[in-house]
Amino acid sequence: MKFINGIELSKRFHFECIEPLISRHFPDLRYASALIGPGSEVLGYDTIMSADHDWGPRVLLFLQEEEISKVDAFIQCLESNVPDEFYGYPIDSKQTVITSLPRFLKTKLGADISQGLQPIDWLTFPSQVLAEIVGGEVFRDDTGQLMSVRKQLQYYPQDIWLFLMASTWNRIGQEEHLALRAGYVDDEIGSSIIASRIIRDIMNLCFLLEKRFAPYPKWFGTAFKKLDCANELMPLLLNVQFAQTWKVREEALCLAYEYIACKHNRLGITDRIDEEVTLFYDRPFRVIQGSKIAQTIAKSITDPMIRKLNENRLIGGIDHITDNTDFRLINQWCNSENSTQRNILRLVFDKILE
Incomplete structure (x- = not known):
């Protein structure tokens, strides 16, 4: 058949x-x-x-x-x-x-x-x-x-789109130096794990930049390969994934950071973000300063509530907050007596907005 x-x-x-x-x-x-x-x-x-x-x-x-x-x-x-x-x-x-x-x-x-x-x-x-x-x-x-x-529902509103991109860059900024610091003390497996998390964030940025909803893990890589940037970016990400030493991992990450920063700037949707990696303070680690990029992007947000959310805690949406499958189905916990369980997550945002 x-x-x-x-x-x-x-x-x-x-x-x-x-x-x-x-x-x-x-x-x-x-x-x-x-x-x-x-x-x-x-x-x-x-x-x-x-x-x-x-x-x-x-x-x-x-x-x-x-x-x-x-x-x-x-x-x-x-x-x-x-x-x-x-x-x-x-x-x-x-x-x-x-x-x-x-x-x-x-x-x-x-x-x-x-x-x-x-x-x-x-x-x-x-x-x-x-x-x-x-x-x-x-x-x-x-x-x-x-x-x-x-x-x-075809895609996120403009301010949510910007907020999610800023949040993803912020995640990179929080961990980009950690992947290198771990490797520096001969913790290559720890360095590799952190780098894999950064790869996922870079891939999520690509989905956002091309205005595609990222699917769940089973099809995440498959869908990524269909993006316009995949042919150029995939070899860099694979080099990060399979690097045996933190210095090799760093080199591939830097090339990926600079590629995605250039891709963002070509859209012309925010003030220009820095495209070149720099040293992390006086340490021998090269980073893209993801948190600074996040704030540059966030400046273009106009909605008062989303601006305040950014100023207090740039935590992103549910996909940033957790990768727990059952929790991400929180909206489907509904029953006839209580159809507002998603307010659990809303309470998190409301607390940040206080």
């Missing part, structure tokens, strides 16, 4: 099965159909290996809120009329999710975006989740609401 990527398979499933079925049994229904949300196929990274679990012909059906009462009838209709297989792939009717758009977004983001988003709300959204919402493909959208939401 020839492998069909998930987006194409689900598109066929919509047009050949779902849409005719709805037209026949629910002819007046206005709805949206898409493949978005979790799943490697949504980001276009699925392979034949992906088909071993939680994969197959499926769509998300978005009904109007007043039509949600028909969900049970929909499910019965699907179970009674959809074939057991589609292009050789088994169909699991449970994988076709039927919901409303506000409910879906509340589950993914923990926020009702129809009420508007405050800039700080964006800092609570993992980039993976945003990638899942704007990724994939929409097959039908009778009201245009789904496309409107995807446009609204």
Whole structure:
């Protein structure tokens, strides 16, 4: 059986099965159909290996809120009329999710975006989740609401974009000399670990500079290779990763710092940042002074709340604060009694803003 990527398979499933079925049994229904949300196929990274679990012909059906009462009838209709297989792939009717758009977004983001988003709300959204919402493909959208939401969430607002870049440079500034200091006392493994953290920050900067949402770790490197800068930057990062001594590691890091600083300046979005490495005080370590770069970028932020957040603690968003998978799903801890668990993270920001 020839492998069909998930987006194409689900598109066929919509047009050949779902849409005719709805037209026949629910002819007046206005709805949206898409493949978005979790799943490697949504980001276009699925392979034949992906088909071993939680994969197959499926769509998300978005009904109007007043039509949600028909969900049970929909499910019965699907179970009674959809074939057991589609292009050789088994169909699991449970994988076709039927919901409303506000409910879906509340589950993914923990926020009702129809009420508007405050800039700080964006800092609570993992980039993976945003990638899942704007990724994939929409097959039908009778009201245009789904496309409107995807446009609204297409990328960070300008001030959040700048704040996240400044925060990432600040992270580099906090650790760039530590990778070299560890190596200087013959702690090469410690130096390598810190350098790997810096590599991740540099890669995150690249996603930000090219206005792409970075995916979670499984696809982070795969997505990075698709960026415009990857061909030039990847060899430098690999040299950092595989360096056996801190001096070799330092040389590769310096070249990577200078490359990414030049890439930032070419955008012309802030005052010019320093592109050349310098010595760290009187020590024999070369650094890019990431924290100074962070403050240069932050000067271009105009939103009062985000400016104050920068002045008090330049901690970035949820992806900067933690790489704990369960915590980054904090917005999905919702239940019918309490749908505001993301306020745990908001409390952190509110405390900083005091």
